[in-house]
Amino acid sequence: MTQNKITELFQIKYPIVQAGMVWVSGSKLAAAAANAGALGLLGGGSMSPDLLRSHIRAAKTLTKNPFGVNLPLLYSKIEEQIDVCLEEGIKIFFTSAGSPKKHTPRLKDHGCTVVHVTSNPDLAMKCEDAGVDAVVAEGFEAGGHNGRDELTTMVLIPQIVNAVKIPVIAAGGIADGQSMAAAFCLGASAVQIGSRFAATQESSAHENFKQAILSANYNSTMLCMKSTVPVRLLKNEFYVKISELEKKCAPNSEILDYLGSGRAKKGMLEGNLVEGELEIGQVAALIKDLPTCHDLVKRMIEDYNAQRLKLSPL
Numbered sequence: 001m002t003q004n005k006i007t008e009l010f011q012i013k014y015p016i017v018q019a020g021m022v023w024v025s026g027s028k029l030a031a032a033a034a035n036a037g038a039l040g041l042l043g044g045g046s047m048s049p050d051l052l053r054s055h056i057r058a059a060k061t062l063t064k065n066p067f068g069v070n071l072p073l074l075y076s077k078i079e080e081q082i083d084v085c086l087e088e089g090i091k092i093f094f095t096s097a098g099s100p101k102k103h104t105p106r107l108k109d110h111g112c113t114v115v116h117v118t119s120n121p122d123l124a125m126k127c128e129d130a131g132v133d134a135v136v137a138e139g140f141e142a143g144g145h146n147g148r149d150e151l152t153t154m155v156l157i158p159q160i161v162n163a164v165k166i167p168v169i170a171a172g173g174i175a176d177g178q179s180m181a182a183a184f185c186l187g188a189s190a191v192q193i194g195s196r197f198a199a200t201q202e203s204s205a206h207e208n209f210k211q212a213i214l215s216a217n218y219n220s221t222m223l224c225m226k227s228t229v230p231v232r233l234l235k236n237e238f239y240v241k242i243s244e245l246e247k248k249c250a251p252n253s254e255i256l257d258y259l260g261s262g263r264a265k266k267g268m269l270e271g272n273l274v275e276g277e278l279e280i281g282q283v284a285a286l287i288k289d290l291p292t293c294h295d296l297v298k299r300m301i302e303d304y305n306a307q308r309l310k311l312s313p314l
């Protein structure tokens with residue numbers, strides 16, 4: 001592929017970002033994605049500051065290519081997590097779930113590249129005003145935490161591309177060369193891919209969770225907890241209980257009490273498919289194998305190039 005704004009910004013071979021994912025994207029995955037020519041991201045949200053430091057150090061031993069850290073801004077240890085990243089020389093930050101205004105100036109003062117995740121054009125414009133270098137436009141189909149607007153990737157990308165001047169990275173429902181080509185047709189400069197990378201050899205998702213992803217069909221995921229912490233997940237017993245609470249219009253406090261803490265770890269890292277929270281996107285229905293990152297990226301680029309040639313003039 002030829003270079004573009006995003007490959008130049010991050011000094012990477014392909015305009016593919018391996019999404020930061022709690023409990024799933026540790027040093028092994030981020031380094032493998034970086035070695036495959038993508039931008040690898042550590043999912044810092046689920047890591048204590050000390051654990052984050054050790055993953056950063058481990059990733060440095062596993063790759064010489066650039067990698068970054070994803071930090072959802074809603075966690076209580078965010079200041080310490082940022083301190084650790086800066087002390088360890090991290091230069092690429094993907095932030096989400098909070099205001100881009102709060103931490104971007106400090107990160108820019110340290111010479112970092114900052115990208116913020118958005119789910120609508122208004123928020124994308126706020127990110128641009130806050131001084132970020134690029135935005136992720138994450139559609140309704142995406143796995144994990146999501147916006148409330150229900151804007152699908154197909155309609156979201158062009159709106160955000162029209163709203164801002166900075167490069168747009170498309171996310172949500174992208175898992176192969178075909179969907180990657182579609183995102184580029186809509187004006188994206190790169191793709192951020194979560195679910196597909198969760199189902200790779202190097203992801204730290206529990207084997208039970210990986211097998212559950214492979215068994216998913218069109219009807220297997222749902223965006224739930226829209227009134228509290230909207231998240232797309234695999235339907236299981238935990239999901240059924242939460243949706244029963246939502247159907248009977250339970251107060252948010254009751255929903256959050258039932259959610260408790262540690263649900264995502266229980267599901268995604270420890271493999272409890274009954275009681276755990278299993279974050280995954282609609283695209284799980286198209287995921288049928290567990291490749292290495294190297295084979296996945298190679299296949300995506302080959303498919304992307306083949307797809308481009310198939311588009312004949314009308």
Ligand SMILES: Cc1cc2nc3c(=O)[nH]c(=O)nc-3n(C[C@H](O)[C@H](O)[C@H](O)COP(=O)(O)O)c2cc1C
Binds near residue numbers: 019044145198282
């Ligand atoms: C298991 C899982 C965990 C995730 N954790 C995070 C996270 O910690 N921070 C974040 O910004 N996004 C998170 N996401 C969203 C991804 O970064 C990405 O934007 C999304 O997965 C893209 O959609 P896709 O799953 O269809 O590829 C997560 C997604 C998944 C599937």
